[in-house]
Amino acid sequence: MLREIQCFARVAERLSFSAAAAELGMSQPAMSQAVTRLERATGTRLFERSAREVRLTAQGKALLPYAEQVIDAVRAFSDEAARLARPTIHLAYPPLVGTLAARIVRRLANRTPAIGVELHPAGRGAAAQALANGEVSAAILATPAPAQFVTAVRFHVTVDHLAVPAGHRLAARPRAVAADLGGEVLLAPGGRPWPGLPGRSRLAGDDDFAAALDLVAAGAGLLPIPHLLVRTIRRDDVRFVPLDAGGLRITYALAWSKERVTPELMALVQAVQDALWTR
Template sequence: MDLVQHLRYFLAVAEELHFGRAARRLHMSQPPLSQRIQRLERQLGVRLFDRSPREVTLTEAGRLLLPQARELLLRADAVLGLAERVDTATAAVLRAALPPELEGSTVAAVLGGFRERRPRTTLELREIPSAAQQESLTRRQLDVGVLHLPCDLSQLALGPVVHRPLGVLLPAADPLAALPEVLLADLRHDLVVFPRAAAPARFDDIIDTCARHGYHPATVHEVDGRSFTIGLVLAGTAVAFDTAAGQHHPDVVWRPLAGQPLAERMAVAWPRERHHADVGAFADTVARVLGPGTAPAPRPLPHTRPSSDFLAPPYGARHE
């Protein structure tokens, strides 16, 4: 058991005296938090909290542990800070990742923008899906990444969220291509989308949003590759979602979705407990390339929005 991490869970619950609020503070769901507190109690051989339907209170053992836990965590943070300063003095490589869907011009702009800010740091930039990035960041095989939201951020710090509305790709000959905007409910085509394994929560949000807005594709093609996606759209039986900045085929038309029910949301993320000295420069570069705003200094946000906040309300009729 990672005692330091479990003491962080204990401290959050002890200060909030509410498992739900503590879970939100830790960027995790409540059941895993409860399980980890129970595991800590089993490890220590004492009960730390009295739980009732109305309140959570510290036991005598919990009250005795609280100041000790605070002191131990302060010392642990000091050790991590020392290790970070040693790394900063020697590290000249930033291991970073971008999701595969980004346009080539965006990748080039990130590389160029970071080089201007940190000319002495080598940026090892890789193309990795969001789910694989999360695992690599947690295992510290990556220093920083750009993740599609929503996703599990329980062990990561998050930069500003960049919002890019999604439209629909249609064959130029499709009657819907003549409209200025398209309702999801108007679509009768199959859907081409990225593989669910690449970003499960985002995939499910897209399918659920389509269903709530009246679009129920008979077949969902999970495709890893822009060229194959465009080929299926050109065949005339399928559509795909993309941003307006996407690199499209001359015979494919991009149309906005009425009410903007779908959006691509991305954010720079890095390991919460310890970050590379150049994470801030990378986050600032990505924020400037992908959207407005300036990235904050590397630190965890108070909480992230649930996936329901990423969705616009349903639109049942077109507005002329």
């Protein structure tokens, strides 16, 4: 019955048995026979046929939306079955490196055989806990990662801007240097003080830079921040000042549990390496 419904919907779309047959790789007589079988099974006449044209009957018009729903449901079933049958990696990552995570997904989807990736945006603490609990296969973590995990594929994110409140004394500066930060409170997302910078560090929970900007706007402190985030954020209450702090950076690594190594995980490691080395 499904094949007959597909034939009916295609003829209804083209209003041509020959065109519909060609699209489905069938002969015109076979297409006509399929529609006739459906008409007999339903007890309705679906098309008015003449030598010059094909038209839907009133019954055909009424049944067409249902035929399309059946076809869509079958397609969705097939797609979901294929997805479930495909090996899947669950990857936790900080939103800061979301662009890299997207590249990893595309690379694994395009390999043969394809590997699916479920992305889980999470701060360092939540990602490490999910990894320890086996809820994710791997995580991109700021280093040093917890000692129980295996790490590889380290990479650096340069921190070259400073987020300050709109009315702050540094807001109008063309550039800030480390010496300008003496006496300031520096927000430290993820609980890691900024090495080599003067001022007092205030731990800002998980490594969520977007949330830390709310603290900046409220006057709770200043936030060293990577340029790749500066490009994506627009706020009237915060100013981003270029920061010359002598190579300040955050180092990340791919981490996983040594007890849960699979071929798919090794493919993920390779995909991360490839995504970092080729843009």
